Amino acid sequence: MNGxxxxxxKGRIFDETLPLLAAAGIVPTExxxxxxxxxxxxxxxxxxxxxxxxxDAPTYVQYGAADLGxxxxxxxxxxxxxxxxxxxxxxxxxxxxxxxxxxxxxYDHVVRxxxxxxxxxxxxxxxxxxxxxxGVHVDLIKLYGSMExxxxxGLADAIVDLVSTGNTLKANNLVAVEEVMPISSRLIVNQxxxxxxxxxxxxxxxxxxxxxEKIA
Ligand code: ATP
Ligand code: MG
Numbered sequence: 530m531n532g533x534x535x536x537x538x539k540g541r542i543f544d545e546t547l548p549l550l551a552a553a554g555i556v557p558t559e560x561x562x563x564x565x566x567x568x569x570x571x572x573x574x575x576x577x578x579x580x581x582x583x584x585d586a587p588t589y590v591q592y593g594a595a596d597l598g599x600x601x602x603x604x605x606x607x608x609x610x611x612x613x614x615x616x617x618x619x620x621x622x623x624x625x626x627x628x629x630x631x632x633x634x635x636y637d638h639v640v641r642x643x644x645x646x647x648x649x650x651x652x653x654x655x656x657x658x659x660x661x662x663x664g665v666h667v668d669l670i671k672l673y674g675s676m677e678x679x680x681x682x683g684l685a686d687a688i689v690d691l692v693s694t695g696n697t698l699k700a701n702n703l704v705a706v707e708e709v710m711p712i713s714s715r716l717i718v719n720q721x722x723x724x725x726x727x728x729x730x731x732x733x734x735x736x737x738x739x740x741x742e743k744i745a
Contacts, residue, residue, distance in 0.1 A: 532575035533729055536590055536598035537561075538583035542714055545621035546599050552740035553733050575729065587613055587717060596722040596730065602712045603691060607654050614723055616734060617716040619741055624693040626655060626709040631680045636687065636706040640665055649679035650689040659689070659709045677701040 535550075537543045539561045550556065556572045561580045569578045581589055584604050589595040591612035600608075601622055605615065628648075630636050639646060640663070649670040650656045660667045670685055677697060679685040691712060692698060692705050716737060723730060 532577065533597065533726065533733070534595045535576065535578045536581050536586045536595035537578055538581055538586060538599075540583075541622045542583065542599050542601070543580075545714075546619070548744060549619065549621075549737050549740045552743075553736040555733075584608075590717045590719050593719045593721060596719050596726060597733070598717045599714050600717055601714050602710070603652055603655065605715060605717070607652055609654075612720055614718040614720050615715050616718060617738055617741060619714050619716055619737070620744075622712075622714040624691045624712050625705075626652065626689065626712055627692045627705040628659075628687055628689055628707040628709060629677075629680075629692070629698050629703045629705045630687045632702050632704050634680075634686065639686070646687055647685040648687045648689060649676055649685035651676065652689055655709060656689040677703055 537546055543561055554573070555576050557578050558570045558572065559566060561569065567580045569580065571577060579589065579595055583601065584607070586598040586600040587605060587608040587610070590598040599619060603626060628636070643666070645666045645668060646660070647670065648656055648660070648667045649672050651672055651674065653669055653671055656667070656669055670679070672679060676688040676690045679688055680703065681701060688703070689709060695705060698705060716734070718730065718734070
């Protein structure tokens with residue numbers, strides 16, 4: 530493929546990347562929310578968008594199946610970032626990675642006591658590093674979704690999850706007790722494509738950089 534393939538996930542990342550693409554003169558011809566197509570054309574014959582699961586975007590770009598993509602910092606840390614160039618924080622899909630516990634659970638006391646903490650999360654690497662740096666002993670339990678359920682059923686004492694408004698936590702009687710790190714989405718570029726397709730990719734990266742400054 531001579532043109533450019535961009536890997537995006539449906540939802541907030543697709544929606545919030547649209548204005549940046551528009552600034553670069555790229556307009557997808559279909560909306561992934563209503564279309565079932567996974568390959569979407571754009572107004573530019575040399576640019577297409579592939580719709581991937583959020584956690585798969587780094588994999589597509591790493592192996593060159595897509596030249597460019599957008600992925601959350603959470604996803605990038607869990608993936609490891611091999612084969613990826615990460616030139617730009619797009620400052621979109623912003624939220625916070627947090628430790629949350631049931632209301633009334635004395636997290637600080639448990640941490641001070643040095644007791645073991647059972648933590649359920651989708652983000653094993655982030656959670657492992659966080660608690661290791663605090664010197665807290667944890668048993669990590671891998672989940673794939675609905676983390677809020679874990680402390681309510683006795684599966685875990687705490688969760689590590691993304692929080693934006695806190696409404697989901699509140700609805701399940703949980704509270705965020707610690708921020709692990711702020712999260713936003715980044716542009717990811719295949720390292721080989723950056724060299725081989727510099728003429729097409731260079732201007733897109735430049736416009737994105739300028740657009741991020743204006744929009745943010
Ligand atoms: P799924 O929801 O289908 O299981 P996912 O959680 O991986 O998949 P999204 O919910 O679309 O996918 O999240 C994509 C990215 O957006 C995440 O990797 C994260 O960086 C960011 N994100 C997730 N939740 C929020 C949120 N509540 N507010 C802002 N950004 C978020
Ligand atoms: Mg989600």
